[in-house]
Amino acid sequence: MARTMAEKVWEEHVVRRADGEPDLLYIDLHLVHEVTSPQAFEGLRLAGRPVRRPDLTIATEDHNVPTENILGPIADKVSRTQIDTLRKNASDFGVRLFPMGDLDQGIVHVVGPQLGLTQPGMTVVCGDSHTSTHGAFGALAFGIGTSQVEHVLATQTLPMPPFKTMAVTVDGSLPEGVTAKDIILAVIAEIGTGGGQGYVIEYRGQAVRELSMEARMTICNMSIEAGARAGMIAPDETTFDYVQGRPHAPRGADWDAAVEHWKSLRTDEGAAFDKEVVLDAAELSPFVTWGTNPGQGAQLDSAVPAPEDFADPAEHAAAEKALAYMDLDAGTRLRDIEVDTVFLGSCTNGRIEDLRAAAEVIKGRKVADGVRMLVVPGSMRVKEQANAEGLGEVFTAAGAEWREAGCSMCLGMNPDQLQPGERSASTSNRNFEGRQGKGGRTHLVSPLVAAATAVRGTLSSPADL
Amino acid sequence: MEKFTVHTGSAVPLRHSNVDTDQIIPAVYLKRVARTGFEDGLFAAWRANDPAFVLNKPEFAEGSILIADTDFGTGSSREHAVWALQDYGFKAVLAPRFGDIFRGNALKGGLLAVVLPYEVIERLWEAVEADPATQVTVDLQAREVRAGDIVQQFELDDYTRWRLMEGLDDIALTLRHTDDVDAFEKQRHAWLPVTQ
Numbered sequence: 001m002a003r004t005m006a007e008k009v010w011e012e013h014v015v016r017r018a019d020g021e022p023d024l025l026y027i028d029l030h031l032v033h034e035v036t037s038p039q040a041f042e043g044l045r046l047a048g049r050p051v052r053r054p055d056l057t058i059a060t061e062d063h064n065v066p067t068e069n070i071l072g073p074i075a076d077k078v079s080r081t082q083i084d085t086l087r088k089n090a091s092d093f094g095v096r097l098f099p100m101g102d103l104d105q106g107i108v109h110v111v112g113p114q115l116g117l118t119q120p121g122m123t124v125v126c127g128d129s130h131t132s133t134h135g136a137f138g139a140l141a142f143g144i145g146t147s148q149v150e151h152v153l154a155t156q157t158l159p160m161p162p163f164k165t166m167a168v169t170v171d172g173s174l175p176e177g178v179t180a181k182d183i184i185l186a187v188i189a190e191i192g193t194g195g196g197q198g199y200v201i202e203y204r205g206q207a208v209r210e211l212s213m214e215a216r217m218t219i220c221n222m223s224i225e226a227g228a229r230a231g232m233i234a235p236d237e238t239t240f241d242y243v244q245g246r247p248h249a250p251r252g253a254d255w256d257a258a259v260e261h262w263k264s265l266r267t268d269e270g271a272a273f274d275k276e277v278v279l280d281a282a283e284l285s286p287f288v289t290w291g292t293n294p295g296q297g298a299q300l301d302s303a304v305p306a307p308e309d310f311a312d313p314a315e316h317a318a319a320e321k322a323l324a325y326m327d328l329d330a331g332t333r334l335r336d337i338e339v340d341t342v343f344l345g346s347c348t349n350g351r352i353e354d355l356r357a358a359a360e361v362i363k364g365r366k367v368a369d370g371v372r373m374l375v376v377p378g379s380m381r382v383k384e385q386a387n388a389e390g391l392g393e394v395f396t397a398a399g400a401e402w403r404e405a406g407c408s409m410c411l412g413m414n415p416d417q418l419q420p421g422e423r424s425a426s427t428s429n430r431n432f433e434g435r436q437g438k439g440g441r442t443h444l445v446s447p448l449v450a451a452a453t454a455v456r457g458t459l460s461s462p463a464d465l
Numbered sequence: 466m467e468k469f470t471v472h473t474g475s476a477v478p479l480r481h482s483n484v485d486t487d488q489i490i491p492a493v494y495l496k497r498v499a500r501t502g503f504e505d506g507l508f509a510a511w512r513a514n515d516p517a518f519v520l521n522k523p524e525f526a527e528g529s530i531l532i533a534d535t536d537f538g539t540g541s542s543r544e545h546a547v548w549a550l551q552d553y554g555f556k557a558v559l560a561p562r563f564g565d566i567f568r569g570n571a572l573k574g575g576l577l578a579v580v581l582p583y584e585v586i587e588r589l590w591e592a593v594e595a596d597p598a599t600q601v602t603v604d605l606q607a608r609e610v611r612a613g614d615i616v617q618q619f620e621l622d623d624y625t626r627w628r629l630m631e632g633l634d635d636i637a638l639t640l641r642h643t644d645d646v647d648a649f650e651k652q653r654h655a656w657l658p659v660t661q
C-alpha cells in the first residue's frame with residue numbers, strides 16, 4: 001500500500017504494538033534544555049532510574065542564558081539556579097552538555113542540525129514545542145512535555161497516540177523578496193492556529209523543494225503554530241548536501257547506505273493524505289502578524305483588519321481582544337505601524353542564512369532613530385560564521401546590538417525583554433500577549449522585513465528602502 | 466499518581482478562546498526547578514491585571530473544574546501549565562478543543578482534559594454563571610459529564626482511561642517491556658548518530 005513519509009518513519013520506530021494501546025516508539029535523538037528538564041531528572045532520581053541512553057541524548061543551555069557578558073555569573077538568581085541544575089543533572093546522569101561559552105552552545109533546534117545529529121528518518125524529541133524544526137530533514141520530530149522527557153530519559157521510548165496526515169503543497173516558485181517565513185505565516189493564517197491539530201504536516205511542492213535547508217527549518221519550526229504535531233519535508237539532494245560532512249553525519253560506506261535508505265522514505269506516489277491544502281507561491285508576498293496569535297497575520301501590503309471582517313464569532317472576538325491588546329485601529333496600513341524594537345534571532349530565523357539576508361538589507365544603512373535592533377545568533381557557531389563573513393560588523397555599524405547565542409527576546413526569560421507597551425518586529429514564532437516581556441506587543445516578520453523595518457522604523461519590506 | 470474515577474465539584478467558566486500556555490503560566494515561572502507550588506503562576510497576568518477575570522471573582526475562586534473555550538492550551542509544550550492548574554486545585558478541564566501537547570501532558574499527569582461539543586460547553590457556562598455553586602460531575606468510569614439536567618458522554622480511549630483510573634505511571638508501564646526495547650535496539654541502523 002502507498003504510504004506517506006510520516007507513516008514510514010513511524011512504522012520503522014515501533015517497538016511494541018498492542019491492541020487498544022498507543023504504539024511504543026523508539027526515540028533516536030533526545031534534545032534537552034534547562035527549562036523543561038529539571039523536574040524530569042528529579043523524577044529519575046526519586047525513582048532511582050538511570051538515563052537509558054545518554055549517548056542518544058544531548059543538552060544545551062539556551063532559554064535563560066544572557067546574551068551579554070556570558071562568562072560572568074548570571075545575574076538573575078532563578079535563571080542561574082536553572083542553569084546550575086542542568087549542569088549538575090548532566091554530570092550526574094552522564095549527558096553531554098554544551099554550556100555557555102562552548103562553541104557548540106546555542107538554541108537546541110539550531111545545535112542539533114548544525115552538528116549533523118538531526119538526520120532524515122529519525123525520531124527526534126525535545127521538551128520544547130519547536131522540535132518540529134527537525135522535520136525539515138524528513139525526521140519525525142515531536143515537542144513533548146516534561147513527564148515525557150522523563151519517560152524518554154528512562155526508556156528511550158515514548159507511547160504515542162496515532163496521528164493524521166496533511167499535505168501542504170506550495171506550487172510554483174516564490175517571487176523575489178518572499179521567504180520561507182512568509183510561506184508559513186500565510187499557511188497558518190489560512191488553516192488557523194488549530195487547523196493542524198492531530199496532524200503531521202508534510203510540506204511539498206516546487207516552492208518547498210527550491211528552499212534551502214535552513215529555510216525549510218523555518219517552515220517546519222512553525223508547524224506547531226498551526227497546532228500540528230509535527231511538520232516534515234522529504235529529504236532530497238539539498239538535505240543530503242547539508243548533512244554530509246557534519247561532525248555526526250555518517251561517513252564512507254555508512255553514508256551511502258544511509259542515503260539509499262533516506263531516499264526510500266519519501267511519500268509514495270498515490271499515497272493518501274487525510275487533508276490537503278494547496279497554496280500558489282506566485283500569490284505570496286511579505287507577511288506579518290497584526291494580532292496576538294500567529295494565525296492573525298496579513299500581507300504587509302494590506303491594513304489591520306476589523307473584527308467585523310471575521311464571520312466566525314470566536315475569530316471575531318479574538319480579533320477584538322487582539323486589536324485592544326496591540327493598540328491598533330482597524331484600517332491602519334500595516335506599513336504605518338511604528339516599532340521600538342526589532343529582534344532578529346530565535347530557532348525560527350537565527351541561522352546564518354537569516355543573518356546574511358538581513359545584513360544584506362541593512363548594509364550601509366542605519367537603524368532608525370529611536371529603534372533598538374537586537375541581533376541574536378541561534379548558536380555560537382552561527383556567530384562565529386557570521387563574524388568570519390563580516391556580518392557582525394555590518395550589524396554593529398548600522399547601530400544594532402550584536403549579541404551572544406540564545407533564545408533571548410523570543411520569550412524573554414533572560415534580560416532581553418520588551419517593556420510594557422513597547423512594540424517589536426520579531427523574527428521569532430510567537431506573538432502571544434506578553435511573550436517578549438510583560439505588556440509587550442509583537443509583530444512576527446521575516447528577517448528581510450525585520451531589517452527593512454529597523455531602517456525605516458515602521459513595518460517595511462526591502463522594496464520600501 | 467492519584468487515581469481518577471469520579472470527581473464532583475464547582476466549576477469555573479473561562480469564556481476565552483485560544484488560551485495558550487503562555488497565558489496559563491507565563492515564562493518567568495518556568496525558571497523554577499521544583500515540581501510543586503506553581504499555583505501562583507496560574508493565569509498570572511490576568512489574575513494580576515484584570516479584576517473582571519473569572520478567578521478574581523470570589524464566587525469562582527474555589528472551583529475544581531475549568532470550563533474552557535476552544536483551543537485551550539495551545540502553544541508551548543510547558544507541562545508547568547498542567548502543574549499550575551493542578552496545584553491551584555483543578556482536577557479536570559472541559560473544552561471544545563485542546564492544544565495537542567497540553568492535552569497529552571494533562572492526561573499523563575492525571576488532569577482530566579475532556580473534549581465536549583461547543584454547545585454543551587456553552588450550556589455549562591450558562592448554568593455555572595447563573596449559579597456558581599452548580600456542582601459538575603466528571604465521571605471517568607462512565608465517560609460522562611453531568612450538571613443539573615446536562616448529561617453528556619465524552620470520548621477517551623480505553624487505555625488512557627484505564628491508566629488514569631488505576632493511577633499508573635507511564636514509565637513503570639513501559640519498563641515492563643524492556644525486552645522489546647532491547648530487541649529493537651539490536652536492529653537499529655548502524656549509521657545512526659550518537660552524541661558522545
Ligand code: SF4
Binds near residue numbers: 347407
Ligand atoms: S528560540 Fe524561542 S521558540 Fe525557539 S526554542 Fe528558544 S524560546 Fe523556544
